[in-house]
Amino acid sequence: MDSQSDFLRRLAERLGPQGLITDPDDMAPYLAEERGAYRGQAIAVARPRTADEAAFLVAEAARASVPIVPQGGNTGLVGGAVAAGGLVLSLARLDRIRGVDPFDRALTAEAGVTLKAVQDAALAAGCLFPLSLGSEGTARIGGLVSTNAGGTAVLRYGNMRELVLGLEAVLPDGRIWNGLKVLRKDNAGYDLKQLFIGSEGTLGIVTAAVLRLFPQPRSRAAAFVGLATPQAALLLLKRMQDAADDGLTGFELLPSLAIELVLQHMPGTVRPLANRHAWYVLVELSSPREADLAGLLEGILAESYEAAETADAAVAASEAQRTGLWRLREVIPEARRRDGASINHDVSVPVSRIPDFLDRGLALAERAVPGVRACPFGHMGDGNIHFNLGQPPGADPAVFLAERERLNRIVHDLVHELGGSIAAEHGIGLLKRDELARYADPVALDLMRTLKRALDPAGLLNPGKVVPEE
Amino acid sequence: MDSQSDFLRRLAERLGPQGLITDPDDMAPYLAEERGAYRGQAIAVARPRTADEAAFLVAEAARASVPIVPQGGNTGLVGGAVAAGGLVLSLARLDRIRGVDPFDRALTAEAGVTLKAVQDAALAAGCLFPLSLGSEGTARIGGLVSTNAGGTAVLRYGNMRELVLGLEAVLPDGRIWNGLKVLRKDNAGYDLKQLFIGSEGTLGIVTAAVLRLFPQPRSRAAAFVGLATPQAALLLLKRMQDAADDGLTGFELLPSLAIELVLQHMPGTVRPLANRHAWYVLVELSSPREADLAGLLEGILAESYEAAETADAAVAASEAQRTGLWRLREVIPEARRRDGASINHDVSVPVSRIPDFLDRGLALAERAVPGVRACPFGHMGDGNIHFNLGQPPGADPAVFLAERERLNRIVHDLVHELGGSIAAEHGIGLLKRDELARYADPVALDLMRTLKRALDPAGLLNPGKVVPEE
Numbered sequence: 001m002d003s004q005s006d007f008l009r010r011l012a013e014r015l016g017p018q019g020l021i022t023d024p025d026d027m028a029p030y031l032a033e034e035r036g037a038y039r040g041q042a043i044a045v046a047r048p049r050t051a052d053e054a055a056f057l058v059a060e061a062a063r064a065s066v067p068i069v070p071q072g073g074n075t076g077l078v079g080g081a082v083a084a085g086g087l088v089l090s091l092a093r094l095d096r097i098r099g100v101d102p103f104d105r106a107l108t109a110e111a112g113v114t115l116k117a118v119q120d121a122a123l124a125a126g127c128l129f130p131l132s133l134g135s136e137g138t139a140r141i142g143g144l145v146s147t148n149a150g151g152t153a154v155l156r157y158g159n160m161r162e163l164v165l166g167l168e169a170v171l172p173d174g175r176i177w178n179g180l181k182v183l184r185k186d187n188a189g190y191d192l193k194q195l196f197i198g199s200e201g202t203l204g205i206v207t208a209a210v211l212r213l214f215p216q217p218r219s220r221a222a223a224f225v226g227l228a229t230p231q232a233a234l235l236l237l238k239r240m241q242d243a244a245d246d247g248l249t250g251f252e253l254l255p256s257l258a259i260e261l262v263l264q265h266m267p268g269t270v271r272p273l274a275n276r277h278a279w280y281v282l283v284e285l286s287s288p289r290e291a292d293l294a295g296l297l298e299g300i301l302a303e304s305y306e307a308a309e310t311a312d313a314a315v316a317a318s319e320a321q322r323t324g325l326w327r328l329r330e331v332i333p334e335a336r337r338r339d340g341a342s343i344n345h346d347v348s349v350p351v352s353r354i355p356d357f358l359d360r361g362l363a364l365a366e367r368a369v370p371g372v373r374a375c376p377f378g379h380m381g382d383g384n385i386h387f388n389l390g391q392p393p394g395a396d397p398a399v400f401l402a403e404r405e406r407l408n409r410i411v412h413d414l415v416h417e418l419g420g421s422i423a424a425e426h427g428i429g430l431l432k433r434d435e436l437a438r439y440a441d442p443v444a445l446d447l448m449r450t451l452k453r454a455l456d457p458a459g460l461l462n463p464g465k466v467v468p469e470e
Numbered sequence: 471m472d473s474q475s476d477f478l479r480r481l482a483e484r485l486g487p488q489g490l491i492t493d494p495d496d497m498a499p500y501l502a503e504e505r506g507a508y509r510g511q512a513i514a515v516a517r518p519r520t521a522d523e524a525a526f527l528v529a530e531a532a533r534a535s536v537p538i539v540p541q542g543g544n545t546g547l548v549g550g551a552v553a554a555g556g557l558v559l560s561l562a563r564l565d566r567i568r569g570v571d572p573f574d575r576a577l578t579a580e581a582g583v584t585l586k587a588v589q590d591a592a593l594a595a596g597c598l599f600p601l602s603l604g605s606e607g608t609a610r611i612g613g614l615v616s617t618n619a620g621g622t623a624v625l626r627y628g629n630m631r632e633l634v635l636g637l638e639a640v641l642p643d644g645r646i647w648n649g650l651k652v653l654r655k656d657n658a659g660y661d662l663k664q665l666f667i668g669s670e671g672t673l674g675i676v677t678a679a680v681l682r683l684f685p686q687p688r689s690r691a692a693a694f695v696g697l698a699t700p701q702a703a704l705l706l707l708k709r710m711q712d713a714a715d716d717g718l719t720g721f722e723l724l725p726s727l728a729i730e731l732v733l734q735h736m737p738g739t740v741r742p743l744a745n746r747h748a749w750y751v752l753v754e755l756s757s758p759r760e761a762d763l764a765g766l767l768e769g770i771l772a773e774s775y776e777a778a779e780t781a782d783a784a785v786a787a788s789e790a791q792r793t794g795l796w797r798l799r800e801v802i803p804e805a806r807r808r809d810g811a812s813i814n815h816d817v818s819v820p821v822s823r824i825p826d827f828l829d830r831g832l833a834l835a836e837r838a839v840p841g842v843r844a845c846p847f848g849h850m851g852d853g854n855i856h857f858n859l860g861q862p863p864g865a866d867p868a869v870f871l872a873e874r875e876r877l878n879r880i881v882h883d884l885v886h887e888l889g890g891s892i893a894a895e896h897g898i899g900l901l902k903r904d905e906l907a908r909y910a911d912p913v914a915l916d917l918m919r920t921l922k923r924a925l926d927p928a929g930l931l932n933p934g935k936v937v938p939e940e
Contacts, residue, residue, distance in 0.1 A: 177917060179914065188906055439658075
């Protein structure tokens, strides 16, 4: 205990009174977990203001053999920022935007800057930072880089990995690696930033990133499309990509149930098409030029209607209608929460296998839990489906949730068989570590352990996350 | 010697008579180096037909402590495929395209498939594989992945790293890691393929890759633009990107000298603009749709002319004219070879720093070697300039080439000062290993060595390449 209080005293001296939290009430928000699935524990929460302070913390923790859990906005869904003792290192006060350059199309942000703040700074410079997801007001850049965040714009702009030009990180021994380059081409040795993107803070702590910017779209068009099958949606996707290429900035698949739940639970929503359809697609085109995208969209939809691929479609006639269509998509998670308990699966398969995956997955889920409200929706253009299963109406939530292991097995087995991923965009964290151990190629697991041992031999950085123990 | 002949006998048994070359004359093409800067040596050249055979070779070599140098098309420019003893492992017979799927927009190719063959297979499926570079008829996929190849289409489609969805590689201990996923989103643990992309065969041997495909362009427009300064080219680049975004598929900067050398040395070339200009830009727009790109291009160029940024421009009026403009760009290296000795620098800087880099770099080069024919050209949109310095007219080539070290220092010091890279797209190999040691952050060097030791503790895989010794 003496060495622990010494350790905390050294931290408090360096960080000042705002920098170190040990009061349990004040620590509570840093130990809470979004879905209540985990309860964190920590000896303190450290809040550095600079990369140097973060490096000092990590070096001191390494010396005292204290585990460190890095934390951004604490919006993760897999328990990656949950501490089980040790020190929580919150990056929230590293919140400066260090620079924006429209000629480089690049913005340098510290780890604690929220996604919304980055989007706003890009806009102020006449540019777009395209990453877009539900928690963008609270999610922070360091966490978004560390989890290789996805969202609705990946189809056009890529995952976070594709949006990072440079990186700064604190290594497990407390040294700072400065890779804040603003370069589009750089083959000077190993691409070290790749180690820290998507490794969920287990190999290093991201303190700043250089992010790619794009031109702001000046034209947008969106449509809501009714279709009979996921196969029809696949044909529509190909048609849209062939005609619009990177003009296609959204392609979200929604089942009938998703829309019915939204209409039932979310006030102010209206049915987007006159009739019900088994499936819907929300499609969006964008362009940095003034362009008649609604006309283009209507043309493609007419071709697809003539080919009997689509049953009905409505193109948004105004910006208000367009945002209204997106709202239908965005409130699905909330509508489902209001409807009852849910067991969720953030998975991906090759785009061509989505119809197969949905046909078989839905049948298997119904057989396992008759009456289950399967509501698979999401980023079809990326092959990323949130295969979410709601409790049967009127069932006891606890009884349904007790089926989690069995339903995970059914869904993940199928995903694995189809060459998919059991963790498409939310990561592994604590929640899926055992699933990763089950499904990953043994050679891959061994390589992951080799990397973890090489970079963090003492195992003090976000211990127990991502990499399954041997 | 006994153990070496045992080793070769085991290899010959497994690979058959076509699979192992020990005759010096037959080995010669595998030991030659494009520019004649290196002379390779090897005990044999092994030519496996499958990943299993490649894995067998690596395992046997590991057991016998024989170094292995992987080799694709042997078109590299930094000596990365040059052997200094040991075994050359040629991937040329792993030449199958395992699959193409237009719905997944993905193609799976073995390491020995040439870039041209991949481009052709994509075209046959109605798609585009966009990587494009001078040696595409002979360069092979394994080498292109291992060197994170660039070229003229990076501006729109990214480097090879951005074009790889999945990978298969033989590890230094002879195990095969199968990461041939066809997924757009996959956060299931560390992204292991990043280890093998761009590490030049020092951490593993790429045996196959899943590559991203895009829609074939249906419209193209190109223009040749005359300008007074690189600063004007920077303004034009921004104007083009803001107006065309990802429709901009080429933006090559050329100095006056490049065009004069082409006109002088390359028969059949014609002056693209009536007058001479200090600088030129070759700009190209593409679209997967039928679109009036020439009209769009003319509109942007007219705005830029009115803003006094550009002095003259010619938009190609036909496909023949368009390919003629590209030919002017593509024959620059050959025209320069015919003009005399050259000292080349494949470097990048932040796009915004290109004018500064060129102004200062050209002045420094002239001061160092009066009369030097500086001919910096290349992929301005990526910040990647081939800062190539030709001998003064009439000078003794050998005397000029003796200035290599001094000119390297001047150019690389400036690049480093501007936050650039001394190896933009050609890699490190042998040629730039000492330069990497000089300029890289010591923490970065230490991380590279840590990775090399962790994955290849015996140091048998492409030894002496990329990672500077301690």
